[in-house]
Amino acid sequence: MVAGLGINNITQDFRLCIDPQNPVGERYDKRGKDFYFFNKHVIRGNRLPAIKHMLSIINKIPGPKTTFLLGNALELMGTPSENFKVASREFCNNSCGLSRTWIGLKPHLLIYKSSVAETVLNSQKFIEKSTDYFALHSWLGTGLLTSTGAKWHKRRKMLTPAFHFKILEDFVDIFNRQSQKLVKNLEAKCGGKPFNIFSYLTLCTLDIILESAMGRSINAQDNSNSDYVRAIYDMCSHVVEKQTRPWLQIGLIYKLLGYEKKEKECLKILHGFSYETIKERRKELKLLKNTKKTDDRFEKKRLAFLDMLLEYAEEHEALSDEDIREEVDTFMFEGHDTTAAALNWTLYLFGQYPEIQDKAYEEIESIFGKSDRDVTSSDIREMKYLECCIKEALRLFPSVPMFGRELKEDTEIGDYVVPAGTNVWILTYTLHRDPDVFSDPDAFIPERFFPENSVSRNPYAYVPFSAGPRNCIGQKFALMEEKVVLSTFLRKYKVKSLEKIKDLKLVGELILRPERETILKIFPRNEKRINPN
Numbered sequence: 403m404v405a406g407l408g409i410n411n412i413t414q415d416f417r418l419c420i421d422p423q424n425p426v427g428e429r430y431d432k433r434g435k436d437f438y439f440f441n442k443h444v445i446r447g448n449r450l451p452a453i454k455h456m457l458s459i460i461n462k463i464p465g466p467k468t469t470f471l472l473g474n475a476l477e478l479m480g481t482p483s484e485n486f487k488v489a490s491r492e493f494c495n496n497s498c499g500l501s502r503t504w505i506g507l508k509p510h511l512l513i514y515k516s517s518v519a520e521t522v523l524n525s526q527k528f529i530e531k532s533t534d535y536f537a538l539h540s541w542l543g544t545g546l547l548t549s550t551g552a553k554w555h556k557r558r559k560m561l562t563p564a565f566h567f568k569i570l571e572d573f574v575d576i577f578n579r580q581s582q583k584l585v586k587n588l589e590a591k592c593g594g595k596p597f598n599i600f601s602y603l604t605l606c607t608l609d610i611i612l613e614s615a616m617g618r619s620i621n622a623q624d625n626s627n628s629d630y631v632r633a634i635y636d637m638c639s640h641v642v643e644k645q646t647r648p649w650l651q652i653g654l655i656y657k658l659l660g661y662e663k664k665e666k667e668c669l670k671i672l673h674g675f676s677y678e679t680i681k682e683r684r685k686e687l688k689l690l691k692n693t694k695k696t697d698d699r700f701e702k703k704r705l706a707f708l709d710m711l712l713e714y715a716e717e718h719e720a721l722s723d724e725d726i727r728e729e730v731d732t733f734m735f736e737g738h739d740t741t742a743a744a745l746n747w748t749l750y751l752f753g754q755y756p757e758i759q760d761k762a763y764e765e766i767e768s769i770f771g772k773s774d775r776d777v778t779s780s781d782i783r784e785m786k787y788l789e790c791c792i793k794e795a796l797r798l799f800p801s802v803p804m805f806g807r808e809l810k811e812d813t814e815i816g817d818y819v820v821p822a823g824t825n826v827w828i829l830t831y832t833l834h835r836d837p838d839v840f841s842d843p844d845a846f847i848p849e850r851f852f853p854e855n856s857v858s859r860n861p862y863a864y865v866p867f868s869a870g871p872r873n874c875i876g877q878k879f880a881l882m883e884e885k886v887v888l889s890t891f892l893r894k895y896k897v898k899s900l901e902k903i904k905d906l907k908l909v910g911e912l913i914l915r916p917e918r919e920t921i922l923k924i925f926p927r928n929e930k931r932i933n934p935n
């Protein structure tokens with residue numbers, strides 16, 4: 403347990419260096435900060451009483467054994483799928499629903515029971531993201547996902563109207579067009595060998611977020627070797643390594659092991675893409691304004707996410723290009739990879755449960771008959787069973803398998819007092835499989851989400867989009883998008899998945915993915931369809 407020494411001082415000092423005007427500024431950007439503060443305040447300082455107090459509190463919380471200075475970091479040195487298993491299963495075996503772990507000098511509290519999660523999620527007080535999100539800062543800056551305090555409040559207020567239901571309805575055309583392109587591109591894979599459908603879905607959701615939120619079209623679906631997508635995968639993997647291997651938080655080691663160079667290469671692609679998107683859209687908006695074009699297309703697009711930011715920047719001069727870029731990066735990442743994973747898992751589960759796939763298809767057939775027509779907003783509202791399938795897939799395989807907060811004050815959580823400075827992680831993946839809430843928790847049973855079966859469930863037992871003030875701003879967008887893509891897919895294809903749920907190896911590098919990519923086969927439905935579009 404000596405691994406925990408000094409953490410209270412460390413976190414107190416973090417707080418001292420927060421600029422009140424920029425509450426998520428400097429402090430996250432310095433790699434190696436733990437070791438620096440450890441040296442300065444624990445070895446050279448005289449803060450033993452405070453350390454003792456903190457340890458006496460945190461030591462009462464059950465958790466796995468730790469190693470001197472490294473905490474539990476060594477247990478997370480396996481392959482990505484082994485690490486995910488350790489974090490989501492082996493560390494989470496206390497009936498009280500919480501476990502204390504240490505990554506280097508930082509204490510972490512893992513939460514996996516709804517009654518315990520509620521204390522954190524249901525509060526306006528705990529909106530500060532975990533300090534582990536520092537690993538995302540070089541990429542996403544302090545955009546909506548990673549910011550906090552006044553900056554987060556202001557941005558959330560500014561961006562919420564961009565996700566109003568009425569605006570989302572305007573995007574249904576884009577969802578349709580890109581879904582149709584997806585099913586067309588999948589023709590080549592029909593009836594053939596198992597293949598990596600995730601990459602097709604990712605390009606589709608990337609095209610969708612770009613066109614709907616950024617007003618840009620790059621036809622990623624026709625250019626499958628996307629550097630952008632590769633860079634996102636590599637960056638996610640770096641972020642998780644940096645979070646779980648404390649020595650990589652020391653700048654020099656990070657550099658000497660070649661991580662810094664790889665990260666810079668990824669960032670060049672990711673930031674370059676976002677700046678280009680901003681430049682293009684700004685040019686287009688200017689052109690549209692100058693020519694006083696107020697056609698339908700422009701009117702609709704004016705309210706899109708990026709336009710809103712650009713307009714705000716012009717009117718208030720309060721947003722720099724970098725401010726806009728960090729939001730573009732945030733929404734590009736959060737807005738496509740999460741949805742692609744959700745689509746992938748729903749299809750995988752359909753492939754494992756053919757009778758559920760048939761039931762979902764029957765509902766779709768009852769809406770569309772033999773027609774190949776576009777999906778409308780009212781069709782989306784009718785896809786009730788499909789919605790339960792999507793929700794149940796997000797229960798078993800939540801796209802974001804864990805998310806973190808930092809406690810700013812000593813807090814009673816469950817039966818324990820958790821000291822300020824602790825990083826609290828809600829493990830959605832484990833929480834969603836709590837047998838006290840979900841009977842037969844590993845089985846895919848969409849009926850769990852029928853209204854009559856969900857009414858008495860604790861709302862914090864199922865949080866794929868998080869909950870409370872920092873919940874997902876894009877959840878309605880994602881649900882609509884998923885329904886259009888899946889209903890378009892199911893009208894044309896059947897899916898079969900080859901790996902059993904119990905044999906799956908999962909990788910939880912920010913997004914939950916299967917380790918083996920080629921686990922699905924698709925077949926044509928061979929039904930004549932009429933296309934009135």
Ligand code: HEM
Nearest residue numbers: 546547736737740741744801802805866867868874876880
């Ligand atoms: C199935 C799809 C999705 C899932 C499962 C999902 C899940 C989540 C979760 C769990 C969080 C909280 C993360 C944390 O606290 O670290 C979150 C936040 C967020 N999501 Fe999503 N998301 C999805 C789709 C989307 C889409 C489509 C967008 C944008 C169009 C989006 C934008 C965001 C943003 C900006 C945040 C940060 C919100 C804030 O802190 O105020 N997400 N999402």
